[in-house]
Amino acid sequence: MGTYEPIKNYDEDYNGEAKLDSSRNATSTAEDDVEMALQISQSRSGKSTVFNEESAIERRRANKIDECSLSSSTSSSRHQSQRQCQRLVSLDVFRGLTVALMILVDDAGGILPAINHSPWNGLTLADFVMPFFLFIVGVSLAFTYKKLSCRVDATRKAILRALKLLALGIFLQGGFFHHINDLTYGVDIKQIRWTGVLQRIAVAYVFTALCEIWLKGDHTVNSGSSLIKKYRYQWIVALFLTSLYLCLLYGLYVPDWEYPIPTGPLSAPKIFSVKCGVRADTGPACNAVGMIDRKILGIQHLYRRPIYARMKECSINSPDYGPLPPDAPSWCQAPFDPEGILSSVMAIVTCLVGLHYGHIIVHFKDHRVRILHWMMTTSCLIVFGLALDVFGIHINKVLYTFSYTSVTAGAAGILFAGIYLMVDVWGYSRMTMVMEWMGMHALMIYILAASNVLPVILQGFYWGQPQNNIFKLIGIGT
Incomplete structure (x- = not known):
């Protein structure tokens, strides 16, 4: 990654x-x-x-x-x-720490809903995982394309890497690998999920890589202003993407819509209608993020366990999943993809922010100067993000709002600066050897631990019937 x-x-x-x-x-x-x-x-x-x-x-x-x-x-x-x-050892440690955090919230989120993803507005521990990964990708790209022999060749390699990651993401998250409670295999192309974590990282990677390859000047960098001048076109791209996102989120008209819920193998699906007819709505039912995914990807290809199903309106066990309340709104069971098209636009912006932090490492070699520039950027991002939340642009991971982008990118900057200070400046690398190893093998760990590949392998060994496997012995699954 x-x-x-x-x-x-x-x-x-x-x-x-x-x-x-x-x-x-x-x-x-x-x-x-x-x-x-x-x-x-x-x-x-x-x-x-x-x-x-x-x-x-x-x-x-x-x-x-x-x-x-x-x-x-x-x-x-x-x-x-x-x-x-x-x-850069601190970058591997940061990546490894993010992988560990991902495993923690995936495995313990069901037991401790407080660390699980926020049902809608708000910020929890799990909500930092995706922006941290994107931030790390951005920092890494500043080193990867620091020196180029041929821009065309570098572009070709970047696109090829992104396509490989995209294909891997579709294979792992498209529906082929079963859940622990579902021992069936195979993919129904009519319902395959096209988006996911790796797909979002692939899109952010290739877009940021192209910006780094083609959109940087030849200016000498010896100050903060000269750094911005050298990469001003990248900042213009980030501003354009943010403006595009805000215009679509708050400007598009969201009409009424409906979706089916299967009731049985031989029964006709039940149709639910959702009343909207609004603009600038950022609630679960009538936002432009979900509408764009339904129109372009198709509702049958979206994530079928929406995060907002844990809201009080949709679960009697909120903030955990649970049975529907008697007066649950019609949208509670509607598919919604947390890695959709419009929200991925702001994910690219997070990656571009990470790229800026990488540029600081490339151009400034004094530790104090690096940390000073990082802290200035981090402070501005966090203060700006919290101010947006106060004035109505709420922190929301699913929509990947502007405030969420700012706060999480700022938090990533603080954590990265702290790890850099501890590992690369003070030399306390032995304390973080495990995290460093995890960071160097992040993709392998993600595939085995977070994409159900290891459970699939373990469930392949059973006695008598497929349900009699090691997971049943320890009380997991069917």
Whole structure:
């Protein structure tokens, strides 16, 4: 999920201040890739200074062997050492912590509804997982496309990676893998779910990657204003996406609609009608986010266990799922996708915010300067998001509102800065080795733990009947 994979064979300095000789050897090329890791190492020994691009080039020319290569005598071990140094450890730790948080809320959310996703407006622990992942993807992309040899080739690779992630998401979340209480297999194409967590990450990844590849200037970065000037077109894109989202959410007319609920294999489905006929509604029944998904994707392809089914209007066990109250509104059982089309627009904005945090790492090498820029951005995001909530644009994960985007991106910035300070500045990496490992294998863990792949494998071993499996012994499932 957005790991740091530098693109090599780049013969021009990132800020356009100088060009390196095309005949430089492989060692000096590796020095470019590990420059950020070298600065971290120097800062730990008390030698951290504000980064000067021209002096860095001179140091690279004068020193043909970098710190990473000194730890190995063979070319293969030197390559492994360089790959280790060019990773930002705090980013892996942050990713691993987010994976652990995802597993916690998925497994314990049913037991502790307070940490589960908010039924509608509001913010809970589970609501931070998705924006944290998107934020991490954005930070990683600042390193992945720091240096480019060919924009067209980089674009092709970015699109290919996104398509692979999209296909994996549809396969895992489209309906093929059963739930623990459902031992049937296979996908009904008429009802397959097209959206999901990995699909949303794929869309945000490719859009942000294209912005990073094509929409950045050649300006020298030596201050906050010059940083914004260099990436001003990316900020314009973020502003455009936010404006588009707000215009559609508050401007589209939502008419009355209806949906079917199956009553039995041989019985006709029951039809429920939902009365709307409004604009600018952000409630569960008549918002533009759900309307766009119903029109484009089709209601039969949406998520069938909507989060708002845990609201007081729809569950007597609220904030947990439960039986419908006698006076439940007609929309309580309607499908609604939490990773829909319009809400994914703001998910891209979260990814672009993460990209900005990555740019700060790329262009500023002093720890204090980095943290200062991060804290300024974080403070503005959180204050702005809370102000929007007070004035009526409520924090809502399902709709991915502007206030939700701001607050969660700001929270991601605070957590990332704290982990960076602890791991990459103070060097307390042993305490976070488990999280670092999880972060380096995040996609594998997600597939096994969060997509029911491991339960599918375990349920494949049974005695007598499929229902007699290990999960029945421990009281889970049928």
